[in-house]
Amino acid sequence: MSIEEIFERYVESKIFKDREKLLPDYVPEELPHRDEQILKLASILAPALRGSRPSNVFIYGLTGTGKTAVTKYVLRKMKEKAPQTVEYAYINCRQNNTSYRVLAELAKHVGVKIPFTGLALGEVMKRLLQGLERRRYVLIVVLDEIDNLVKRQGDDVLYFLTRVNENLSSSKVSLIGITNDLKFTEFLDARVKSSLGEEELVFPPYSAAQLEDILRRRAKEALHEGVVDDEVLRRVAAIAARQNSDCRLALDILLKAADIADREGASRITLEHVEKARNEIEKNLAVDIIKTMPLHVKLVLASIYLLSRSDSARMITTGLIYDKYKELVGKVGIEPVTSRRVSDIINELDMTGIINAKVISLGRYGRTKVVSLGVPARNVEEGLMSDLILRSLIENMEE
Protein backbone atom coordinates (compact mmCIF):
# COMPACT_ATOMS: atom_id res chain seq x y z
CA MET A 1 0.00 0.00 0.00
CA SER A 2 1.45 3.34 -0.98
CA ILE A 3 1.59 6.33 1.28
CA GLU A 4 -0.99 8.10 -0.85
CA GLU A 5 -3.38 5.24 -0.47
CA ILE A 6 -2.99 5.25 3.29
CA PHE A 7 -3.66 8.96 3.54
CA GLU A 8 -6.49 8.74 1.05
CA ARG A 9 -8.15 6.01 2.98
CA TYR A 10 -7.87 8.02 6.18
CA VAL A 11 -9.29 11.18 4.69
CA GLU A 12 -12.35 9.47 3.34
CA SER A 13 -12.79 6.96 6.11
CA LYS A 14 -15.75 4.68 5.78
CA ILE A 15 -15.84 4.32 9.54
CA PHE A 16 -15.17 7.66 11.21
CA LYS A 17 -17.21 10.80 11.03
CA ASP A 18 -15.34 12.50 13.86
CA ARG A 19 -12.77 10.35 15.55
CA GLU A 20 -12.01 12.88 18.31
CA LYS A 21 -15.36 12.19 19.90
CA LEU A 22 -14.07 8.82 21.03
CA LEU A 23 -10.83 10.04 22.58
CA PRO A 24 -10.55 9.65 26.34
CA ASP A 25 -10.46 13.33 27.28
CA TYR A 26 -13.42 14.41 25.22
CA VAL A 27 -16.30 15.59 27.36
CA PRO A 28 -19.58 15.33 25.45
CA GLU A 29 -22.40 17.85 25.57
CA GLU A 30 -24.57 15.40 27.41
CA LEU A 31 -23.62 13.00 30.14
CA PRO A 32 -26.37 10.41 30.23
CA HIS A 33 -27.21 8.55 33.46
CA ARG A 34 -25.31 11.03 35.61
CA ASP A 35 -28.05 13.63 36.04
CA GLU A 36 -28.25 13.11 39.75
CA GLN A 37 -24.53 13.70 40.25
CA ILE A 38 -24.48 16.69 37.94
CA LEU A 39 -27.33 18.40 39.76
CA LYS A 40 -25.92 17.68 43.18
CA LEU A 41 -22.47 18.94 42.28
CA ALA A 42 -23.92 22.00 40.61
CA SER A 43 -25.98 22.86 43.65
CA ILE A 44 -22.99 22.46 45.93
CA LEU A 45 -20.82 24.68 43.78
CA ALA A 46 -23.46 27.24 42.86
CA PRO A 47 -22.56 29.73 45.65
CA ALA A 48 -19.39 30.43 43.71
CA LEU A 49 -21.48 32.27 41.13
CA ARG A 50 -22.26 34.91 43.71
CA GLY A 51 -18.64 35.05 44.78
CA SER A 52 -18.92 33.10 48.01
CA ARG A 53 -16.92 30.03 48.77
CA PRO A 54 -18.66 26.70 48.08
CA SER A 55 -18.15 23.75 50.39
CA ASN A 56 -15.29 21.45 49.64
CA VAL A 57 -16.41 18.28 47.92
CA PHE A 58 -15.17 14.77 48.04
CA ILE A 59 -16.00 12.52 45.12
CA TYR A 60 -15.80 8.74 45.24
CA GLY A 61 -16.31 6.22 42.51
CA LEU A 62 -14.53 3.45 40.63
CA THR A 63 -12.57 4.20 37.46
CA GLY A 64 -14.70 5.02 34.46
CA THR A 65 -17.79 6.08 36.36
CA GLY A 66 -17.72 9.60 34.99
CA LYS A 67 -16.26 11.43 37.99
CA THR A 68 -13.80 13.49 35.99
CA ALA A 69 -16.19 14.09 33.11
CA VAL A 70 -18.99 15.29 35.38
CA THR A 71 -16.68 17.57 37.33
CA LYS A 72 -15.19 19.13 34.24
CA TYR A 73 -18.64 19.47 32.72
CA VAL A 74 -20.14 21.29 35.70
CA LEU A 75 -17.15 23.56 36.11
CA ARG A 76 -17.13 24.44 32.45
CA LYS A 77 -20.78 25.43 32.63
CA MET A 78 -20.14 27.55 35.69
CA LYS A 79 -17.25 29.32 34.10
CA GLU A 80 -19.43 30.15 31.12
CA LYS A 81 -22.02 31.60 33.45
CA ALA A 82 -19.66 33.73 35.49
CA PRO A 83 -16.31 34.04 33.78
CA GLN A 84 -15.21 36.91 36.01
CA THR A 85 -15.89 35.37 39.39
CA VAL A 86 -15.26 31.67 38.90
CA GLU A 87 -12.01 30.04 37.98
CA TYR A 88 -10.98 26.44 38.22
CA ALA A 89 -7.78 24.49 38.15
CA TYR A 90 -7.77 20.84 37.23
CA ILE A 91 -4.80 18.95 38.56
CA ASN A 92 -4.22 15.27 38.05
CA CYS A 93 -2.30 13.96 41.03
CA ARG A 94 -1.12 10.89 39.20
CA GLN A 95 0.93 13.01 36.83
CA ASN A 96 1.70 15.61 39.51
CA ASN A 97 2.29 13.18 42.30
CA THR A 98 4.37 15.22 44.72
CA SER A 99 3.47 18.10 46.99
CA TYR A 100 5.84 20.33 45.13
CA ARG A 101 4.44 19.59 41.70
CA VAL A 102 0.83 20.07 42.76
CA LEU A 103 1.59 23.46 44.25
CA ALA A 104 3.69 24.48 41.26
CA GLU A 105 0.89 23.46 38.92
CA LEU A 106 -1.58 25.45 40.96
CA ALA A 107 0.71 28.47 40.97
CA LYS A 108 0.81 28.32 37.20
CA HIS A 109 -2.97 28.67 37.09
CA VAL A 110 -2.75 31.74 39.28
CA GLY A 111 -0.11 33.23 37.06
CA VAL A 112 2.92 32.70 39.26
CA LYS A 113 5.96 31.10 37.76
CA ILE A 114 7.56 28.40 39.86
CA PRO A 115 10.69 26.54 38.78
CA PHE A 116 10.07 22.83 38.57
CA THR A 117 12.61 22.13 41.29
CA GLY A 118 14.87 23.88 43.73
CA LEU A 119 12.60 25.92 45.97
CA ALA A 120 11.62 25.10 49.51
CA LEU A 121 7.99 24.04 49.86
CA GLY A 122 7.26 26.90 52.21
CA GLU A 123 8.52 29.32 49.61
CA VAL A 124 6.21 27.86 46.97
CA MET A 125 3.26 28.21 49.32
CA LYS A 126 4.16 31.83 50.02
CA ARG A 127 4.32 32.73 46.35
CA LEU A 128 1.10 30.90 45.63
CA LEU A 129 -0.58 32.88 48.38
CA GLN A 130 0.71 36.15 46.98
CA GLY A 131 -0.52 35.21 43.53
CA LEU A 132 -3.97 34.39 44.88
CA GLU A 133 -4.12 37.64 46.80
CA ARG A 134 -3.62 39.58 43.62
CA ARG A 135 -6.69 37.99 42.08
CA ARG A 136 -10.32 38.39 42.96
CA TYR A 137 -12.21 35.23 42.29
CA VAL A 138 -13.39 31.94 43.61
CA LEU A 139 -10.85 29.34 42.64
CA ILE A 140 -12.08 25.79 42.56
CA VAL A 141 -9.21 23.36 42.74
CA VAL A 142 -9.85 19.88 41.41
CA LEU A 143 -7.44 17.27 42.69
CA ASP A 144 -8.08 14.20 40.58
CA GLU A 145 -6.75 10.83 41.74
CA ILE A 146 -5.88 12.51 45.00
CA ASP A 147 -5.02 9.19 46.64
CA ASN A 148 -1.81 9.09 44.60
CA LEU A 149 -0.67 12.24 46.31
CA VAL A 150 -1.55 11.38 49.86
CA LYS A 151 -0.27 7.82 49.87
CA ARG A 152 3.15 8.91 48.72
CA GLN A 153 3.57 12.25 50.41
CA GLY A 154 1.13 12.55 53.26
CA ASP A 155 -1.47 15.24 53.50
CA ASP A 156 0.62 18.36 54.19
CA VAL A 157 -0.44 20.02 50.95
CA LEU A 158 -4.06 19.23 51.62
CA TYR A 159 -3.78 20.71 55.04
CA PHE A 160 -2.30 23.85 53.55
CA LEU A 161 -4.99 24.06 50.90
CA THR A 162 -7.88 23.52 53.28
CA ARG A 163 -6.65 26.39 55.41
CA VAL A 164 -5.55 28.69 52.66
CA ASN A 165 -8.69 30.83 52.98
CA GLU A 166 -7.67 31.99 56.42
CA ASN A 167 -4.79 33.83 54.82
CA LEU A 168 -6.72 35.31 51.94
CA SER A 169 -8.91 38.36 51.79
CA SER A 170 -9.75 38.92 48.13
CA SER A 171 -9.85 35.42 46.67
CA LYS A 172 -11.41 32.21 47.89
CA VAL A 173 -10.41 28.63 47.34
CA SER A 174 -12.57 25.52 47.29
CA LEU A 175 -11.38 21.97 46.85
CA ILE A 176 -12.78 19.04 44.97
CA GLY A 177 -11.01 15.79 45.76
CA ILE A 178 -11.59 12.86 43.44
CA THR A 179 -10.58 9.32 44.24
CA ASN A 180 -11.38 5.79 43.22
CA ASP A 181 -10.05 4.39 46.46
CA LEU A 182 -13.02 4.08 48.75
CA LYS A 183 -10.93 3.60 51.85
CA PHE A 184 -8.85 6.63 51.05
CA THR A 185 -9.93 8.87 53.92
CA GLU A 186 -8.27 6.53 56.40
CA PHE A 187 -4.95 8.03 55.42
CA LEU A 188 -6.06 11.56 56.18
CA ASP A 189 -5.48 13.72 59.19
CA ALA A 190 -8.78 14.24 61.02
CA ARG A 191 -8.78 17.99 60.40
CA VAL A 192 -8.19 17.55 56.69
CA LYS A 193 -10.79 14.83 56.52
CA SER A 194 -13.55 16.91 58.03
CA SER A 195 -12.64 19.95 55.99
CA LEU A 196 -12.36 18.16 52.67
CA GLY A 197 -15.45 16.06 53.27
CA GLU A 198 -17.87 18.92 53.84
CA GLU A 199 -19.88 17.41 51.01
CA GLU A 200 -19.59 13.94 49.56
CA LEU A 201 -20.64 12.57 46.25
CA VAL A 202 -20.69 8.94 45.24
CA PHE A 203 -20.62 7.73 41.66
CA PRO A 204 -22.12 4.25 41.31
CA PRO A 205 -20.95 2.09 38.41
CA TYR A 206 -22.96 2.09 35.21
CA SER A 207 -25.10 -0.91 34.41
CA ALA A 208 -24.40 -2.84 31.22
CA ALA A 209 -27.50 -1.31 29.65
CA GLN A 210 -26.36 2.18 30.55
CA LEU A 211 -22.92 1.52 29.13
CA GLU A 212 -24.53 0.35 25.92
CA ASP A 213 -26.62 3.50 25.77
CA ILE A 214 -23.57 5.71 26.27
CA LEU A 215 -21.70 3.82 23.59
CA ARG A 216 -24.60 4.21 21.20
CA ARG A 217 -24.77 7.96 21.69
CA ARG A 218 -21.07 8.36 21.30
CA ALA A 219 -20.95 6.13 18.24
CA LYS A 220 -23.57 8.35 16.67
CA GLU A 221 -21.31 11.36 17.08
CA ALA A 222 -18.06 9.74 16.08
CA LEU A 223 -18.96 7.15 13.47
CA HIS A 224 -20.85 7.05 10.23
CA GLU A 225 -24.34 5.66 10.26
CA GLY A 226 -24.66 1.90 10.07
CA VAL A 227 -21.06 1.22 11.02
CA VAL A 228 -21.90 -0.45 14.31
CA ASP A 229 -24.94 -2.48 15.10
CA ASP A 230 -26.52 -3.23 18.47
CA GLU A 231 -24.89 -6.61 18.74
CA VAL A 232 -21.41 -5.09 18.61
CA LEU A 233 -22.29 -2.38 21.10
CA ARG A 234 -23.78 -4.91 23.45
CA ARG A 235 -20.63 -6.99 23.25
CA VAL A 236 -18.39 -4.01 24.06
CA ALA A 237 -20.65 -3.02 26.93
CA ALA A 238 -20.56 -6.57 28.26
CA ILE A 239 -16.78 -6.71 28.24
CA ALA A 240 -16.53 -3.42 30.10
CA ALA A 241 -19.27 -4.44 32.51
CA ARG A 242 -17.15 -7.37 33.57
CA GLN A 243 -14.25 -5.00 34.30
CA ASN A 244 -15.93 -3.01 37.06
CA SER A 245 -18.22 -1.35 34.53
CA ASP A 246 -15.45 0.92 33.42
CA CYS A 247 -16.90 3.30 30.86
CA ARG A 248 -13.54 4.62 29.79
CA LEU A 249 -12.54 1.07 28.91
CA ALA A 250 -15.73 0.62 26.94
CA LEU A 251 -15.04 3.71 24.86
CA ASP A 252 -11.45 2.65 24.49
CA ILE A 253 -12.41 -0.71 23.06
CA LEU A 254 -14.89 0.88 20.68
CA LEU A 255 -12.25 3.32 19.44
CA LYS A 256 -9.68 0.59 18.98
CA ALA A 257 -12.16 -1.67 17.20
CA ALA A 258 -13.08 1.22 14.92
CA ASP A 259 -9.41 1.88 14.23
CA ILE A 260 -8.81 -1.74 13.32
CA ALA A 261 -11.84 -1.84 11.07
CA ASP A 262 -10.74 1.40 9.46
CA ARG A 263 -7.23 0.14 8.83
CA GLU A 264 -8.61 -2.99 7.23
CA GLY A 265 -10.76 -0.87 4.98
CA ALA A 266 -13.91 -2.50 6.29
CA SER A 267 -17.19 -0.67 6.15
CA ARG A 268 -18.59 -2.04 9.41
CA ILE A 269 -17.23 -2.93 12.83
CA THR A 270 -17.63 -6.61 13.54
CA LEU A 271 -17.38 -8.76 16.65
CA GLU A 272 -13.96 -9.90 15.47
CA HIS A 273 -12.75 -6.32 15.43
CA VAL A 274 -13.94 -5.98 19.00
CA GLU A 275 -12.14 -9.12 20.02
CA LYS A 276 -8.90 -7.96 18.42
CA ALA A 277 -9.29 -4.57 20.05
CA ARG A 278 -9.72 -6.08 23.46
CA ASN A 279 -6.64 -8.24 23.11
CA GLU A 280 -4.58 -5.38 21.85
CA ILE A 281 -5.60 -3.07 24.68
CA GLU A 282 -4.87 -5.73 27.23
CA LYS A 283 -1.50 -6.41 25.66
CA ASN A 284 -0.46 -2.79 25.21
CA LEU A 285 -1.32 -1.96 28.77
CA ALA A 286 1.08 -4.54 30.11
CA VAL A 287 3.80 -4.19 27.50
CA ASP A 288 3.98 -0.42 27.80
CA ILE A 289 4.26 -0.50 31.55
CA ILE A 290 6.97 -3.14 31.44
CA LYS A 291 9.01 -1.32 28.81
CA THR A 292 9.38 1.76 30.95
CA MET A 293 10.28 -0.03 34.16
CA PRO A 294 13.69 0.48 35.78
CA LEU A 295 16.22 -2.34 35.43
CA HIS A 296 15.85 -3.93 38.85
CA VAL A 297 12.09 -3.95 38.58
CA LYS A 298 12.40 -5.70 35.23
CA LEU A 299 14.79 -8.20 36.76
CA VAL A 300 12.38 -9.00 39.55
CA LEU A 301 9.56 -9.39 37.05
CA ALA A 302 11.79 -11.61 34.91
CA SER A 303 12.42 -13.79 37.96
CA ILE A 304 8.71 -14.19 38.52
CA TYR A 305 8.17 -14.89 34.84
CA LEU A 306 10.86 -17.55 34.73
CA LEU A 307 9.66 -19.20 37.92
CA SER A 308 6.11 -19.32 36.65
CA ARG A 309 7.08 -21.13 33.49
CA SER A 310 9.67 -23.49 34.97
CA ASP A 311 7.52 -25.12 37.61
CA SER A 312 3.89 -24.23 37.43
CA ALA A 313 2.88 -26.37 40.40
CA ARG A 314 5.20 -24.63 42.83
CA MET A 315 3.99 -21.58 44.72
CA ILE A 316 6.06 -18.54 43.92
CA THR A 317 7.09 -16.86 47.14
CA THR A 318 9.23 -13.87 48.00
CA GLY A 319 12.20 -15.99 49.01
CA LEU A 320 12.12 -17.93 45.75
CA ILE A 321 11.91 -14.73 43.76
CA TYR A 322 14.83 -13.20 45.60
CA ASP A 323 17.01 -16.26 44.96
CA LYS A 324 16.16 -16.23 41.27
CA TYR A 325 16.73 -12.52 41.14
CA LYS A 326 20.20 -12.87 42.64
CA GLU A 327 20.96 -15.55 40.10
CA LEU A 328 19.95 -13.28 37.23
CA VAL A 329 21.82 -10.32 38.63
CA GLY A 330 24.92 -12.49 38.96
CA LYS A 331 24.75 -13.45 35.30
CA VAL A 332 24.56 -9.85 34.21
CA GLY A 333 27.33 -8.92 36.60
CA ILE A 334 25.67 -6.17 38.63
CA GLU A 335 25.09 -5.75 42.34
CA PRO A 336 21.76 -6.98 43.71
CA VAL A 337 19.49 -4.75 45.77
CA THR A 338 18.48 -5.91 49.23
CA SER A 339 15.57 -8.20 49.90
CA ARG A 340 13.80 -5.34 51.60
CA ARG A 341 13.86 -3.41 48.36
CA VAL A 342 12.70 -6.43 46.36
CA SER A 343 9.77 -6.70 48.74
CA ASP A 344 8.81 -3.15 47.80
CA ILE A 345 9.32 -3.86 44.12
CA ILE A 346 6.93 -6.79 44.36
CA ASN A 347 4.36 -4.44 45.88
CA GLU A 348 4.93 -1.93 43.10
CA LEU A 349 4.39 -4.63 40.49
CA ASP A 350 1.27 -5.74 42.30
CA MET A 351 -0.14 -2.24 42.07
CA THR A 352 0.25 -2.13 38.31
CA GLY A 353 -1.76 -5.33 38.05
CA ILE A 354 0.98 -7.13 36.15
CA ILE A 355 1.35 -9.53 39.04
CA ASN A 356 -0.95 -10.53 41.86
CA ALA A 357 0.58 -10.78 45.29
CA LYS A 358 -1.10 -11.97 48.45
CA VAL A 359 0.32 -12.40 51.94
CA ILE A 360 -0.33 -15.82 53.36
CA SER A 361 0.90 -17.71 56.34
CA LEU A 362 2.48 -21.12 55.94
CA GLY A 363 2.39 -21.66 59.68
CA ARG A 364 5.63 -23.14 60.83
CA TYR A 365 7.10 -22.35 57.45
CA GLY A 366 6.71 -18.66 57.90
CA ARG A 367 4.77 -15.85 56.47
CA THR A 368 5.28 -14.79 52.91
CA LYS A 369 3.68 -13.55 49.75
CA VAL A 370 2.42 -15.76 46.99
CA VAL A 371 2.82 -14.19 43.61
CA SER A 372 1.32 -14.98 40.23
CA LEU A 373 1.29 -13.24 36.91
CA GLY A 374 -1.73 -11.02 36.41
CA VAL A 375 -1.47 -10.87 32.62
CA PRO A 376 -0.75 -13.50 29.97
CA ALA A 377 2.86 -14.71 30.14
CA ARG A 378 3.49 -13.87 26.49
CA ASN A 379 2.68 -10.22 27.18
CA VAL A 380 5.19 -10.14 29.99
CA GLU A 381 7.71 -11.79 27.72
CA GLU A 382 7.13 -9.28 24.97
CA GLY A 383 7.60 -6.39 27.37
CA LEU A 384 10.81 -7.79 28.82
CA MET A 385 12.22 -8.72 25.42
CA SER A 386 12.36 -5.10 24.37
CA ASP A 387 15.21 -4.69 26.84
CA LEU A 388 18.45 -6.05 25.44
CA ILE A 389 19.86 -7.19 28.77
CA LEU A 390 16.68 -9.01 29.72
CA ARG A 391 16.37 -10.46 26.25
CA SER A 392 19.71 -12.24 26.33
CA LEU A 393 19.05 -13.34 29.89
CA ILE A 394 15.73 -14.94 29.06
CA GLU A 395 16.98 -16.52 25.86
CA ASN A 396 19.84 -18.09 27.79
CA MET A 397 17.51 -19.51 30.39
CA GLU A 398 15.37 -21.16 27.79
CA GLU A 399 18.08 -23.36 26.33
Next chain:
DNA sequence: AATCCACAGGAAGTGCTGGGCG
Protein backbone atom coordinates in the same frame (compact mmCIF):
# COMPACT_ATOMS: atom_id res chain seq x y z
C1' DA B 1 -1.06 -23.75 74.35
C1' DA B 2 3.38 -22.38 73.05
C1' DT B 3 6.68 -22.01 69.61
C1' DC B 4 8.93 -20.25 65.78
C1' DC B 5 9.51 -19.73 60.74
C1' DA B 6 10.06 -16.51 56.82
C1' DC B 7 9.08 -13.19 55.76
C1' DA B 8 6.02 -8.26 55.99
C1' DG B 9 6.66 -3.79 56.24
C1' DG B 10 7.68 0.66 59.36
C1' DA B 11 11.33 4.25 60.42
C1' DA B 12 15.22 6.60 59.59
C1' DG B 13 19.04 7.54 57.04
C1' DT B 14 22.35 7.91 52.79
C1' DG B 15 23.90 9.47 48.39
C1' DC B 16 22.71 11.23 44.27
C1' DT B 17 20.28 14.40 40.81
C1' DG B 18 18.82 18.68 39.27
C1' DG B 19 17.86 22.58 40.52
C1' DG B 20 17.16 27.02 43.45
C1' DC B 21 18.96 31.57 46.09
C1' DG B 22 22.06 35.47 47.61
Next chain:
DNA sequence: CGCCCAGCACTTCCTGTGGATT
Protein backbone atom coordinates in the same frame (compact mmCIF):
# COMPACT_ATOMS: atom_id res chain seq x y z
C1' DC C 1 30.61 30.17 44.83
C1' DG C 2 28.67 27.66 48.71
C1' DC C 3 24.76 26.15 50.79
C1' DC C 4 19.87 24.78 50.67
C1' DC C 5 15.80 22.24 48.74
C1' DA C 6 12.76 18.10 47.17
C1' DG C 7 12.54 13.65 45.28
C1' DC C 8 14.09 9.16 44.35
C1' DA C 9 16.14 4.63 44.81
C1' DC C 10 18.02 2.25 47.98
C1' DT C 11 20.10 0.47 52.66
C1' DT C 12 20.16 -0.59 57.55
C1' DC C 13 17.90 -1.86 61.37
C1' DC C 14 14.05 -3.14 63.14
C1' DT C 15 9.49 -5.00 65.22
C1' DG C 16 5.39 -7.70 64.14
C1' DT C 17 2.69 -11.81 63.02
C1' DG C 18 -0.68 -16.13 61.12
C1' DG C 19 -1.00 -20.43 61.91
C1' DA C 20 1.15 -25.49 61.18
C1' DT C 21 3.87 -27.99 64.05
C1' DT C 22 5.61 -29.44 68.42
